[in-house]
Amino acid sequence: MTAVWQCQGVKSPAAPSGAVRQGNLRELNLALVLGRIAAARRPPSRAALAADTGLTRATVSAVVEDLVSGRLVTEADPTPRAGAGRPARGLVLADDGPAGLGLEINVDYLAACVIDLAGQVRHHTVHRVDLRPVSPADALSRLAGLAGRARADAEARGLTLVGAALGVPGLVDDAGRVRLAPNLGWRDVPVPALLAGHPPLTERVAGVPSLVVDNEANLAALGELHAGAAPGSFLHISGEVGIGAGIVLDGALFRGTRGWSGEIGHIPVRPDGPTCRCGGRGCLELYAGQEAILSAAGLVGADLPADRASTRLTELAAAEHPAVLRALTEAGTAIGVTVASVVNLLDLDTVVLGGGYAPLTGWLRPPVLAEIERRVLTAAWSPVTVRPATLGATAAAVGAAGSVVRRIIARPGGWLARL
Amino acid sequence: MTAVWQCQGVKSPAAPSGAVRQGNLRELNLALVLGRIAAARRPPSRAALAADTGLTRATVSAVVEDLVSGRLVTEADPTPRAGAGRPARGLVLADDGPAGLGLEINVDYLAACVIDLAGQVRHHTVHRVDLRPVSPADALSRLAGLAGRARADAEARGLTLVGAALGVPGLVDDAGRVRLAPNLGWRDVPVPALLAGHPPLTERVAGVPSLVVDNEANLAALGELHAGAAPGSFLHISGEVGIGAGIVLDGALFRGTRGWSGEIGHIPVRPDGPTCRCGGRGCLELYAGQEAILSAAGLVGADLPADRASTRLTELAAAEHPAVLRALTEAGTAIGVTVASVVNLLDLDTVVLGGGYAPLTGWLRPPVLAEIERRVLTAAWSPVTVRPATLGATAAAVGAAGSVVRRIIARPGGWLARL
């Protein structure tokens, strides 16, 4: 592995020129076939892939041979099938080839996980620590320690890490610099520079930059997308200390002009409401942020660590604690007003409640739906589904690792050329 | 021309399977080269296209030959260039090949226009008539008359109409049915069926369905996109009797799950405000719709026809009429609150004020910018530009015609195979 140091933000590394040259032709079909294998519910045969993609069986065979010899695909046990005919050999994504490293820095924990090409979590560590009093350099140093152990573990399992993605609760620019992470107390933190001395995160494998820094809400949304249950377009709302959102449109994360989309926490709910620390007035965060809910529920000063607060809320809600139920209804109403705006604007049919909201979905959903019903022009014809996220609390780390392997699936050429 | 009748809504006709077969290869490169010619600011040479696309000059020459013989591209007068060397032959889009027919039905006018491949408006008719008392069937019949004359005119100029797009101020479903057009008083109008007897709109040319029905705000945004001044992503707000928006993301219109995106007029500005006729409360339309502005300016009951209202407002604003200035500031503030939500959500850097708002931009921009400044989390690092639309009042018709020719540019194979 060449030790070319590179680290960057969310912009795609090499802008695809769009030219279809002869060489690209094979690459496109490699990606096409690999993508279908990844998307299939059960291991497809070469013949099924040919029928699915429109390519001939001969071409599919050739493409699959490349994929198998490149350790991206393996043949599964023959899938039993009814009727006559030679039995098909099922194709599945390899579980001993490239893998992705997902990292997360949040207010009260660090996390690292490794996901193989098939999407299985092969390693997962969470290190609970309050990072607010810790300097960014120190926090990243500890994270690099976690990453090193994750890498060693992955390699012991025969996996090859091809890159890492790091989620942070804040705004990240093109260069991987954290411009602002209010709840972490970070401002203008040059993550790439601070990680320069940590080899596990600064190598370049198969042409892929070793580390991409991204917003945790974006990565959590990607995780939910690849977890499969979500459709092509949805809004994923992460309710943590702040409120972030990831917007998935037609199967791809929409990042906006500068990568700062999804700042749903500062959408005005009551334009004349109280002043928010962002400078605006009546932001959603003031009505549905963790502090707002705790305060409305009369739990302020209970001195709960951030990760306990959500659990405690769920317990009290389950016990039908009146103030908590009221607080959740209020928060749900505020979320509903905001979601109504989003649905009017983007015509999405699915809203996923993630992060701290996920376990509270049962109580948040009714007021959210009520506001949608009332305020969305097209609500009568197009129902909106509100459902909890399927990934747990560390969805961002899982999504981060998933984004790395997805990059291999979307563009296998780089990995295959590495050999 | 075969007289296969087909008419549809906004869904793309043939879902591209994504397979890159050998035949598709040429088609993709035809589209690539043609797209670059269309996007270029000055006529590019074959050599420049080769450098631009990454294809070899030999391939570009072959592709260009196909395009020229298919009447999609013509050679322009050689562009003068400094320095030595054989002079380049510039390539431009043909102005005598395929063309698009754009149609619009609005509250108080019908419009038809023809645009050639190069984007030039070659025919334009506006027929002023209050359509509220007219039945949908009658309105469409009159529109078909306009379309027939436009077609005859276009053919007299040597153009071949390859399709038409129709903009209506309402929600359109996949089948081209107008589900709801409140200001027109339409509900569940089956446009395709009502046009069945009008040949100019029901033929199928070069495999393209002859008529696509779409929301006028969407088409106006597309028009603005192709007019060139706008960047890849922007929000286009059409201020007519209602308020609609077209959302352009990465150079493509974003339509949402069902094609009903952009209903910005019913985004709640004050969730506890007065009830809107949509059933919601405090919708933007109640603060920045045409009626709201006129009423706030004390011009209600002046019995102005809809098309005069905007002009009158501009005159009075220019004369610094105090009530009008106050009304525009209020409207601008409401728009600003909404736009702040959109920018927080999507991180767009450009907002285009279109329709009736365009001439009022001078007065609307300051309050809009003030709200953005105050409420957008990233405003400090990323300025948002608010500018008037460059197309006039009939942007939707122009955008509609443009969408037809753009389809040819994006997929020239169909047109070329027709020969």
Next chain:
DNA sequence: GTCATTTAATTCAACCACTGAACAAATTGC
């Protein structure tokens, strides 16, 4: 005015990847 230089565009043999048909392989069912 001639000629080297420079850039544009075309020609052509080579090659790459896909195509389609024929064939081999592996199973079911009668």
Next chain:
DNA sequence: GCAATTTGTTCAGTGGTTGAATTAAATGAC
């Protein structure tokens, strides 16, 4: 055991791109 069926591979053929050589058409120096 044999026909039927489906999977997967082999192989000559072909379409389209490639890259180098060639032709074309200008500028600029001497």
